[in-house]
Amino acid sequence: MVSKTRKKAPTKSVKDLNKRRWRRKSPIKNVVAASSAVISSIHRRISKLLSKLGLTRLSSNRKRNSYKILKKTNHFHFPHESSLDTVCKTLRFDDNEPSLLPPTLSNRKTVFLDLDETLVHSTTTLPPGSFDFIIRPTIDGEPMDFYVSKRPGVDELLESLATKYEIVIFTAALEEYASLVLDRLDRHRFISHRLYRDSCRNIDGKLVKDLSVVGRDLKRVVIVDDNPVSFSNQPENAILIRPFVDDVSDRELWKLRGFLNGSDCFDDMREAIKHFVAERDRR
Known part of the structure; x- marks a missing residue:
């Protein structure tokens, strides 16, 4: 009498399982997940850019968009002599201090x-x-x-x-x-x-x-x-x-x-x- 042996299903890779989970999500969830991935990528790029410009985030107990100026070093070369100075003068670093003027929608x-x-x-x-x-x-x-x-x-x-x-x-x-x-x-x-x-x-x-x-x-x-x-x-x-x-x-x-x-x-x-x-x- 021939013994019946059960065939063992091939083990799914983590990659295959992730694909199946992706397919099971609704279209709306797919869009949300994709958007989150894009936002995370942009966030990483902005962080790298700020690091190159000599800026870094303040501690988490401050506002999210507040930054402080790091000590100037010679590790980075700017194409223009005043590049860092221009950035520092354009960005507002203390969000707790309101602007003297209200925002303007005019292009003047x-x-x-x-x-x-x-x-x-x-x-x-x-x-x-x-x-x-x-x-x-x-x-x-x-x-x-x-x-x-x-x-x-x-x-x-x-x-x-x-x-x-x-x-x-x-x-x-x-x-x-x-x-x-x-x-x-x-x-x-x-x-x-x-x-x-x-x-x-x-x-x-x-x-x-x-x-x-x-x-x-x-x-x-x-x-x-x-x-x-x-x-x-x-x-x-x-x-x-x-x-x-x-x-x-x-x-x-x-x-x-x-x-x-x-x-x-x-x-x-x-x-x-x-x-x-x-x-x-x-x-």
Whole structure:
């Protein structure tokens, strides 16, 4: 009598079992699994890129998207001298600190304009010549009179720039004073935002207007100020303008308007500023 032997089924490999599990999943689960795999791959690539750029994640008890700057080393060679500096200035590393400005959906570049001695000149004593208007803010509980003179060309500058740029006033003056000046200066609401003294950084006792916290791409930003200390953190984004007091023949704002209206061909406004400053210095 022939004994019957049961044939032993061939052992399935892990790969075959995974394939069978994949086939048993519903189409939706397949899509979810594939998406997860893609996201994991992207995450690994981003981590490698950040590592090469000298960035690493902070500890897990901080926000997920927060990063810190590692100490610069000579292990990596960047094709451009300022590549790492550009990345560090563009990325926000402290998500706990909100941007000074709300996000913008506009594709316009941003011009930050100083107020005193750039657009106007104010004095608490009656000037010997003419002035444009008087404001009376209350500062530290005391009402004060300010006699304000507009710089020649300021009205034309604001109207012209508003068609192409987002205009932001960034002043180191107190809001109680500056807001009243701007209410009179900007009757047609060409100015998009206003930043006052409380938006400046106090660095070694000096007020600095730090553009790294305004929430705008530094390639698309220009700041105009008569005080170089104000833009000391980002001098490459700045145009230093001659202070205005009472010169009725002053033409600085016409020069500024001509530059800004003619800089559309530059993707990076810092390059445009280099050309403007070089041309101005040659004259």
